[in-house]
Amino acid sequence: MTLDKLYDILSRYAESQGIRLNKDKPFVLDIIQGLLTNEARYGYRSCPCRLAKGIKEKDADIICPCVYRDPDITEFGSCYCELYVSTAWNEGALEHQQVPERRPKGLRVS
Amino acid sequence: MSPDKPKIKLYTLSTCSHCNRTKRFFREQGMDMEFIDVDLLSGEERERIMNEVRKLNPDCSFPTICIDEQVIVGYNESKLKKALNLP
Numbered sequence A: 001m002t003l004d005k006l007y008d009i010l011s012r013y014a015e016s017q018g019i020r021l022n023k024d025k026p027f028v029l030d031i032i033q034g035l036l037t038n039e040a041r042y043g044y045r046s047c048p049c050r051l052a053k054g055i056k057e058k059d060a061d062i063i064c065p066c067v068y069r070d071p072d073i074t075e076f077g078s079c080y081c082e083l084y085v086s087t088a089w090n091e092g093a094l095e096h097q098q099v100p101e102r103r104p105k106g107l108r109v110s
Numbered sequence B: 001m002s003p004d005k006p007k008i009k010l011y012t013l014s015t016c017s018h019c020n021r022t023k024r025f026f027r028e029q030g031m032d033m034e035f036i037d038v039d040l041l042s043g044e045e046r047e048r049i050m051n052e053v054r055k056l057n058p059d060c061s062f063p064t065i066c067i068d069e070q071v072i073v074g075y076n077e078s079k080l081k082k083a084l085n086l087p
Helices: A003-016 A025-042 A056-062 A069-076 B017-028 B043-056 B077-083
Strands: B008-012 B034-037 B064-067 B070-073
Touching: A003 A025, A025 B017, B008 B017, B008 B043, B017 B077, B043 B064, B064 B077, B070 B077
Parallel strands: B008 B034
Antiparallel strands: B008 B064, B064 B070
16 A cells, blocks of 8 residues: 555545545655554554554554544544544634543553 | 753654654754654563653653653644743
8 A cells, every 4th residue: 555545545535524634745644654654563554643552452442543533523623643634623713732642541551 | 941952852653743743843953852762662672661751741642752851742833942942
């Protein structure tokens, strides 16, 4: 899977969900590169912004799109990585703020 | 900020775009920094470094940025500039 191909797939997927990819394409390509790196490393597209355990069952909640994406977009307009965003966030109608980690502490590598 | 160069240490993930943005920020400012990509570590070394991260940032999230004694979590350009006394 190439970077550009995955970008196109995820872009169409986001639109089908009523959301968007962040319009900052270089930033998004960097995130997607991280997803591809994690896929090669672990066998699944673990969130590139979080430290994975490398065991699928233990990382299940942070396989992209993570289970925290939708509540984060609802509350902040973007997911933790700022990959998936609302249209309002992309249009600048929402303040861009740092999304706090919603993943419960007990599930994180610590 | 002390007149000496600040000591900058980053705890990062090699895959994380917020971490990459943070590294780029310091490079663009021409500032020396040390960074550790924790995802590239394993075993005892990772545990030892995560112990350091936990003491600085109990959330154990990335990037965790140390500028002298100050800890900043996540990429926040205005916080970084303030900590570095930059305009």
